[in-house]
Amino acid sequence: MTKIHNKIFNIKLKSPIPVDEFVEKVLYEPKVGYYTSKDPFGENGDFITSPTISNLFSEIITIWLISTWEKMGKPKKFNFIELGPGDGSLTKILINTLKSFPEINKATKIYLYEKSNFLKKLQKKKINNKKVKWITNFNSINNGPVIFFGNEFFDAIPIKQFTNKNNQFFEKCFTFESKDNISEIFITGNNQDRDQVRSFKTLEKLKFIEFPKKGFLELSKIIKKISELTGGILLIDYGYSTSRNLNTIQAVMDNKKISMENMFRNLGKADITSLVNFSLLKEFFVQNNLKVTNIVSQKFFLERMGIIKRAQILERKMTKKQKKYMSETLTRLLEEKQMGKLFKVIFGYKFNNNNFFGFE
Ligand SMILES: C[S@@+](CC[C@H](N)C(=O)[O-])C[C@H]1O[C@@H](n2cnc3c(N)ncnc32)[C@H](O)[C@@H]1O
Structure with a gap:
């Protein structure tokens, strides 16, 4: 029998809690949540992301x-904001790489937007650079274009799930029936959520709907900044581009997918994510007056940006062992059956130039 029960996560018994609120607690409840109590990254963690x-x-x-x-x-003034920087790997390399390009290096301010205090400490230790500022809102950024970047940021923000039955709108919730027994129920959804969901063409005709309400609230703050200062947001995530009646919520522990029952028995010990609906994301950007690029695969984007050429240059100075390692990691990033196809890339922007690299 599980030791993890409702009280640890501050959830009342027999009180339905919407899927996104439930997942939020399990991931971020102080000290016991998944992202607030451990380092989930790397070979010894639960999952491995592209920067790691x-x-x-x-x-x-x-x-x-x-x-x-x-x-x-x-x-001359330019801002880079990494959204959900994980263990800080990407920004660490970014700072090093920018050193070879003095003009942009001088122009760029670097900000990290991170929700978990536990991960913030990890990032500060790894990056160890006074140039970087950690922020919880975007109020202090007031000069120069802004580029936001998130790798596996959007999929980590809990989503809502709804059903449409005979034109009636229901929301999926979880309930602790007893302290260690969780069940799934549907309650009548609220009208505001129903109207917001129904404003998207992409979701028309679906019987089962996944909706990133919290994610869109985050994006709204970001888009407000982009609209004020110009710039854009580059998002990379695993997802799909044709809306389907699918429940994509999944839990991962020790680098393996686990069942929902197993996740319920391991609250706070497994990561919970969902696939990103990229056509919905695109529609949201357009609704908010951003221009958008094509949705492309990670393989397409990285190859267009010259990753193979760069690897060939690095190879010249490598030992046999190093070459083998680089080739294996490249395969992982680019192979269609691994991360190459399932991971997708989109850039939403406000700027008069429309020809950004990586998408055509
Ligand atoms: C799956 S991890 C990805 C980490 C990193 N980008 C990488 O690729 O290795 C998700 C990250 O987003 C952060 N995060 C999730 N929701 C957030 C929010 N609403 N605001 C800020 N950070 C958030 C998590 O704490 C974590 O750092």
Whole structure:
């Protein structure tokens, strides 16, 4: 029998709690939540993300940033904000890579937007650089274009789940029936959520709907900043681009997917994510007056940005063992059956130039 029960997560017995509120508690409840109590990254953690697989990924994102800054006319003041920086791997490489490009290095302020205090400490230790500022809102950024970047940021923000039955709208909730027994129920959804969901063409005709209400609240703050200062948001995540009646919530523990029953028995010990609906994301950007690029696969984006060429250059100075390792990590990032196809990339922006690299 599980030792983890409702009281640890501050959840009342027999009181239905919407899926997103439930997942939020399990991931972020102080001291016991998944992201507030452990380091989940790397081979010894529960999952491995692109920046923790290969520095090449972070270098290529930096090269994309430099090319975008150039396309924006090399502004003297420029801001890079990493959303949900995890263990800090990407920004660490970004800072090192930018050192070889003095003009943009001088122009760029770097901000990290992180919700978990536990991960913030980890990031500060790893990055150890006074140039970087940690922020909880975007109020202090007032000068120069802004580029927001998130790798597996959006999928980590809990989503809501609804059903449409005979034109009636229901929300999926979880309930602790007793302290260690959780069940799933549907309650009548509220009208505001129903109207927001129904404003999206992408979700029309679906019987089962996944809706990133919390994610869209985060994006609204970001888009407000982009609209004020110009710039954009580059998002990379695992997801799909044709809306389907699918429950995509999944739990991962020790680098393996686990069942929902297993997740309920391991609250706070497993990561819980969902696939990102990229066509919905695109529609949201357009609703909010941003321009958008095509939705492309991670393989397409990284190859267009020259990852293979860069690997060939690095290879020249490598030992056999190093070459083998780099080739394995590249396969992982690019292979269609691994991260190459399922991971997708989109750039929403406000700027008069429309030809950003990586998407055509
Ligand atoms: C799956 S991890 C990805 C980490 C990193 N980007 C990587 O690729 O290795 C999700 C990250 O987003 C952070 N996060 C999730 N929701 C957030 C929010 N609403 N505001 C700020 N950070 C958030 C998590 O704490 C974590 O650092």
